[in-house]
Amino acid sequence: MSKFKSIFVDCSKAGNCCDKAQYNEASLPEKVKMLVHLALCKPCRKYSNKNTKLTKLIKDCDLKTCTEEEKQAWKEKIKQEIALKDRG
Amino acid sequence: MSTNKIDPTKWVDKYSDYLFNYTIVRVNDREIANDLISETFLAGLKSMKNFKGEASERTWLISILKRKIIDHYRRINSKKGQAEVRIKYSDDSNEGDWLEEQAPDRLDMTAEDIMENEELGLAIIRCMENLPEKQAKIFKMKTIEGFDTEAICNEFNITPSNLWVIIHRARTTLAQCLEKNWF
Known part of the structure; x- marks a missing residue:
């Protein structure tokens, strides 16, 4: 019975697994438990669909971020310019 | 005003x-x-x-x-007017092939797709601006820059469980923000 019970997880665990699955970090047993939960729980199915769609949207638009060094250089330039303005 | x-x-x-x-x-x-x-x-x-x-x-x-x-x-x-075009083949076996033929042809994407993707990208960043600073940083590192869970946990001194809670909150907020136009 305990083995049978362990295949059922609550919504928070299923949601957590769904998030991990977006980054390919969910283990096989976790995925199986999530799928069982999704088959039975409509709100979690909805969350899972949205979550998967969000992953696809982010992947499709190929976002880029600035490096910390680039940001630091800009901050430095702004700081210098403000100091110059204050003096002048 | x-x-x-x-x-x-x-x-x-x-x-x-x-x-x-x-x-x-x-x-x-x-x-x-x-x-x-x-x-x-x-x-x-x-x-x-x-x-x-x-x-x-x-x-x-x-x-x-x-x-x-x-x-x-x-x-x-x-x-x-001052530009000079130099063409160099990457290896001798390709000599005679036009460089144009070596360029990848994105048949899978139309100009509209590219524009839509750009608009979507900017919409995602606008939505990310609404996240709390730490949450946004962690989400970006994990989702856009593809850092390992362990590396992020070490950098922010948090446990993996904390990280997944933060990711969950960020994803929920983003999905809500994007829902109107993109879902």
Whole structure:
């Protein structure tokens, strides 16, 4: 019975697994438990669909971020310019 | 009536990713994009007194950046007459093939797709601006930059469970923010 019970997880665990699955970090047993939960729980199915769609949207638009060094250089330039303005 | 305030000390943290994604699709060169953003910030500082507060800071910075991008193309076009084209084949076996034939042809994407993806990218960044600072940083590292869970946990001194809670909150907020136009 305990083995049978362990295949059922609550919504928070299923949601957590769904998030991990977006980054390919969910283990096989976790995925199986999530799928069982999704088959039975409509709100979690909805969350899972949205979550998967969000992953696809982010992947499709190929976002880029600035490096910390680039940001630091800009901050430095702004700081210098403000100091110059204050003096002048 | 002035409703939006201006604070240059926060420009980099708040808008640099947005400005960068806006620029990189237009100039396709990281170094040029960096220079243009840098020029935008400096021009913004110089003309701060002209900011009336009617538009948001981001919109105002983008309007400056647009002019910088146009200036950049004017600059390079004026040098066109001096340009020299050199063609080099990557290896001898390909000699005789046009370089054009070696370029990947994106048949899977139309101009509309590319424009839609750019718009979507900027919408995602705008939504990320609403996340708390730490949450946004962790989400970006994990989702866009593809860092390992362990590396992020070490950097922020958090447990993997904390990380997944933060990711969950960020994803829920983003999905809600994007829901109206993109879901």
